[in-house]
Amino acid sequence: MTEQLHNLHYQVLKDTNNMATSLSELKDTExxxxxxxxxxxxxxxxxxxxxAEQLKRYSNPDELPTDTRTAPDLDVGFGQQRALKALQTALDIKASGYHVFAAGENGLGKRTIISRLLTRIASDAQTPDDWVYIHNFTDPRTPLALRLPAGHADLLQQQVNHLWQQAKKRLSQRFRSDQYQSKIEAIKNNTHQKESQAYEVLNAEGKQYDLALTFRSFDNKAVFVHPSQLQTDNEDNENTDQPVNNANKKVDVEDSKETSVNGAEDNDTEYGNSEYETELNNFVQKNHMQKRLSQLTIALEQLEDEANDAIEALHRNIAQRALQPLFAPVYEQFIAHPLVVDYLKAVFADMVTHVERIVNGDDEEFVTAVLATTPSRYAVNVIVSHAPDSGAPVIFEDLPTHLNLLGHVEQITQLGTVTTDVSMIRAGALHRANGGYLLLEASHLLEHPYAWQGLKRALQSRKIKLSSLEQMLTLTGSLSLSPAPIDLDIKVILLGEADLYYELLELEPEFDAVFKVRADFHDDVVRTSEHELALVAKMADIIDYANLYPFDRHAQATLLEHLSLQAEEQDRLSLHSDLLIKLLHESNRHARLDDENIVTATHVTQAISDMDERSGYLxxxxxxxxxxxxxxxxxxxxxxxxxxxxxxxxxxxxxxxxxxxxxxxxxxxxxxxxxxxxxxxxxxxxxxxxxxxxxxxxxxxxxxxxxxxxxxxxxxxxxxxxxxxxxxxxxxxxxxxxxxxxxxxxxxxxxxxxxxxxxxxxxxxxxxxxxxxxxxxxxxxxxxxxxxxxxxxxxxxxxxxxxxxxxxxxxxxxxxxxxxxxxxxxxxxxxxxxxxDTMNKKGRYRKDTLFGKVLSRLMLWDENQNEEEDIDDKKSKKKDKKKRKAKRQKKEDHRRKDTAKHQKNESEVVDTMNGRKEVIDDEKSIDNDENAKPLDSI
CATH class of the missing domain: 3.30.230.10 (Ribosomal Protein S5; domain 2)
Known part of the structure; x- marks a missing residue:
């Protein structure tokens, strides 16, 4: 009980001490x-x-131009020398894969800087060739690509269009002339005359057998019939067939070859039951004449083929004589380009071959001629064309989809049928930038399916191959054109943030093989007088482009100070173009509202304040x-x-x-x-x-x-x-x-x-x-x-x-x-x-220092902990003593119990022995008394 009271007393003292400490910590307001x-x-x-002088670095207005109209000329690559050097390295190397990833934060003006630099380089570069797609007369599904010097693609298109118009006009005139009509009539008359003569001879031979040559009304086939049958047929039919010399009718003797089992002609099914079929000899004679008629028909067909060949030869002859004067000058014009001449010759040959279809306009491929436009068969599809000495192209594609990059083949639906032709091939950004430079936003490129894969394939193969994206996505079986690939010579510059560049390196194994050069754009530049003037020149360039009011020198100084604030460094200036453009426009607005024609520092300060207020909701x-x-x-x-x-x-x-x-x-x-x-x-x-x-x-x-x-x-x-x-x-x-x-x-x-x-x-x-x-x-x-x-x-x-x-x-x-x-x-x-942390001579913190006070409290807590541990030790020892005492008592009790048991056992043994002694003594007494008393008395 005394021990429990002692422990309780200690715990109360401990809690009181801790409570006092906590209360002293909580009295912070006092x-x-x-x-x-x-x-x-x-x-x-x-x-x-x-x-106060260290809290801000001011720009000296006296070192700046009076206003932005007197600013120095802009250095396009100001502050980005590292990036421009990397870009120039890539441009100088013509090997495959030396394309550029321009890495830097958004808003630095990467696109503007690179575009201006490339435009300046491209203006002195060689102008790339033109490209056109033309109809492949051998395989229409694979249009051919022709490469022409700059400016020649449009010329070829114009010449072919002109040739078509002139050819259409001249051929129409020639084929509608009296001379042409007379030649055609001569050929036809000659053929008809030969046919009539042949029919007359055959008809005369048939009369010997009492047979007449006639043409059936329902199928216009020539047959031999008996005059009596002819009379019956005339009575049955209102329209009488003439039996002689119809040279304008084609003889068909297919039915004349059918004979009966005995050799006679079987006319029962075609002419009904003939009452004139009486003698077998008549049938034999008639069959003989039908065979003669079949032979004549074959000969007449050959005669007609010869006539048609003669007409076609006449057409070719007329077409060649009509078209040759038109094509000859164009051949001479493109004599230095054999592939073009070959194409023109193919066009010439095709027009000669299809002259009738051209003149009549009765075919889909030539129907557009009625509308005075060149039909797709002869269309020259200009994919890309450049003015001579215009330099290399610089193209920025803001929507880099697969179609916009690599081009595509359009299709139209007419009466439920999907059709396409060479004139429906559309160029992509790679075509337009071929021979020059293409700029793309990397994040936009990766947003569109198959765009990156298409670009990578083109850059690796150095060819532009048009493929049907619809078939890739929908697995449709519709036919499309497969144009010949075009050679690709280009430098591609991807614009994006550095994080995206490293992600592409990690996730796209072939990225580094295609874009081997990284151009890093800096966020800021060292703040020097020279760089301040360069930034003022940049301001002036933006002001001139946007047609803003000029900024005076104090406004320039305020802008420079704000750019230094954005850079979070007194000795640096931010190069973020987006922020600068926004400030220039909003400062110009305040000047306009104040009816002033020059922007001052007050207007700039107001613009900064407005921007801060707009974003200050939270x-x-x-x-x-x-x-x-x-x-x-x-x-x-x-x-x-x-x-x-x-x-x-x-x-x-x-x-x-x-x-x-x-x-x-x-x-x-x-x-x-x-x-x-x-x-x-x-x-x-x-x-x-x-x-x-x-x-x-x-x-x-x-x-x-x-x-x-x-x-x-x-x-x-x-x-x-x-x-x-x-x-x-x-x-x-x-x-x-x-x-x-x-x-x-x-x-x-x-x-x-x-x-x-x-x-x-x-x-x-x-x-x-x-x-x-x-x-x-x-x-x-x-x-x-x-x-x-x-x-x-x-x-x-x-x-x-x-x-x-x-x-x-x-x-x-x-x-x-x-x-x-x-x-x-x-x-x-x-x-x-x-x-x-002042220390005394013993190497310890002085008690009046902060660290000394910390150590004092640590010592206090350590002492309290030691006291608690001592009490715990005493309790533990006491418990151990009790356990030992109890163990000894248990052993003593066990010993006493064993002793008492042993003593009891010894007493029982003595009593047993005493009992046995008494029995022996009794037995002895009985033995002694046997002699004195009889047995039954005992």
Whole structure:
């Protein structure tokens, strides 16, 4: 009972001590900094204070042109010498695969820069050849490609069109002339005369057998019949067949070959039952004449073929004599191009062969002639044509689909039938840029199916082969043309971001073999007087192109300063063309609204302010929450374990800075120095944020674990933060909050702090420094500027400061301060007002330092832990003693039990022995008495 009371007394004392510690940490609003600043604090403050002159680098208007109309000429490759050198290397190498990927952020003007450079190079380059597709008279499904010198494609098309028109006209005249008609009539009359003579001879021979030659009315076939049958037929039919000399009718003797079994002709089915079939001899004679008629018919057919051949020969002769004078000059015109001459000769031969169809216009391939246009059979489809001495083409394809890149064959549907021809072949961007340069947006190219595969295949084979994408996608069986491939000589430049380039290298094995050169475009350039003038020249070029008002020198200076702000570096200038163009246009608008014909610095400032306001919706929501007290930010007073960290919220094309409360809570006598990152545990912290936490944890362990065990655990959290957090810029803030909580030393809430840190305690630069400072300044101004507030930043970030003019004025007035630190110790001194790591002669931190206070509390927690362990040891020993005593008692009881049992057994043995003795004695007594008494008496 006494032992239990002692343990309870110890636990009460322990809880009371911890409660007092927690209460002292929570009394943050009552804790204040020492009234007299520590000398170390004064030294650090003076050393780290950033002057107003360091907060922004101004451009000197006197070094700039009076206005943009007097600006120097623009250097197209300004600031991008590395990229242009890589581009020139690719252009100089003619080997396969030396195409270019221009890597850089969007908005740098990559397309404009490359286009202007290529246009300048292309103007002095050799003009590439023209290409046309023509009809293949041997295989119409495979149109032929002809290569012509620049300017000759249109000429050939014009000449062929002219030839067609003239040929159509001249052939029509020749074939409608009296001379032509008389020759045709002569051939036909001659043929008819021979036919009539042959029929007359055969008819006379038939009369010898009493047979007459006639033509049946229903099929116009010549047959021999008996005159009596002819009379019957005439009575049965109103239309009488003439039996003689019909030279205009074609004789068909197919039925005359049919005979009966006995050799007679079987006319029962065709003429009915003839009453004249009486004698077999008549049938034999008739059959004989039918055979003679068949022989005559064959001869007459040959005669007609000869007549047709004569007519065709006449047509060819007339066509050749009519067309030869038309084609001869064109042959001479293209005598230097044998393939063209061969094509023209093929056209000539085809027109001669199809002269009748051309004249009559009764065929699909020639029907377009009626509309005074060249039919597709003779159409010259100009795929690409260049003016002579126009230089190489520079093409940008903004919609790089498979069809737009490689071309395609169109189709039309007529009466449910899909048709196409050589005139429906359409050129792609590769055709138009052949012999020159093609620019493509890489992201757009990858958006369209088969576009990359088609481009890669063309560049690797160095040929443009048209293929039917419809068949590839739909697996249809419709026929299409398969035009001959065209030789490809081109340089392709893909435009995209660097991340996309590396993704393509990883995912497309052949990408590096096709695009062997990467041209890196820089985001910014060193800020020198020369480069400032070059940027003014760029401004002037944009102003002239957009027809804007000129900008005076002060407006130019303001723009340059804003470009330096966008570069986040005093000594650098942003090269983002999109931002500059936007500012120029919006500044010009303000000048126009003010009825001024020149843009001033005031107009530029208004434009910047308008852009900031348009993108400030989320920022205004935050400030509204700060005003109404929903967002807890303290810019005055002191607090333990609480720091004003600085964050940047980025969305779309805008960002703004704001303070965020960071708190640290210590749990003494629990754990071994573990630090819980709440953001990370709930998946709101990124990997970089976690890295910063681990670095800070490693730093603390290196500082204190060598002196005392880290008998505590801690937790860190960004209060009222519900979005994803990443980056290591809060590492210094987290270190300050944690050390403040460990030492139970308050932090001045008039300060906000940002910075990365390494394991040695050195503070490193962070991003978004200007937005972070502006965010805390606005918060202080909202709550009241006291003259004590300020921001602690890495000293490495001082060169990146391009602050707003109102912040700079506040710094000059002493109502706001900015400090740059090199180490965490300097930051802690500014935040707590105490020296941090001063050591005594024994090599230990002095008790009046921040680290000394941390060690004191660690020692206290260590002592408490030791006392608890001693009590636990006593309890353990007592329990062990009880266990030993109980064990001894158990052994003694067991021994006593064994002894008693043994004694009992011995007593039983003695009693047994005594009983046996008495029995023996009785037996002896009986034996002695046997002699004295009889047996029955016993």
């Amino acid at each position: 804790q204040t900094a020492p009234t007299t600043p520590h000398p170390v604090f004064i030294e650090v403050e003076q050393r780290c204070l950033i002057s 920022r205004d929501l935050y400030w509204d929450e700060l005003k109404n007290g929903q967002q807890l930010i303290q810019t005055q007073g002191h607090a333990v374990g609480q720091v004003n960290a600085l964050t940047v919220v980025s969305y779309a094309d805008s960002e703004f800075g704001m303070p965020a409360r960071l708190t640290a809570v210590i749990q003494p006598n629990i754990g071994a120095g573990e630090i819980l990152d709440i953001e990370r545990d709930v998946d709101l912290g990124g990997s970089l944020h976690a890295k910063g936490m681990l670095i800070m944890t490693s730093y603390l362990r290196a500082l204190f674990s060598q002196h005392h065990a880290l008998n505590f655990s801690a937790s860190l959290a960004f209060e009222q933060s519900y979005a994803h957090i990443d980056g290591d810029s809060a590492t210094v803030s987290e270190g300050c909050a944690l050390l403040s909580a460990l030492a139970n030393v308050p932090i001045d809430q008039s300060f906000a702090i940002t910075g990365s840190m390494n394991q040695l305690g050195e503070v490193q630069a962070v991003g978004g420094i200007n937005a972070k400072i502006a965010g805390f300044f606005d918060a202080c101004r909202e709550q009241e500027l006291t003259g004590q507030q300020g921001v602690v930043i890495p000293m490495a970030n001082v060169k990146q400061l391009m602050l707003r003019d109102d912040i700079i004025e506040a710094v000059k007035a002493g109502s706001f301060h900015i400090y740059g630190v090199h180490t965490l110790s300097e930051a802690l001194t500014l935040m707590t007002g105490l020296p941090i």
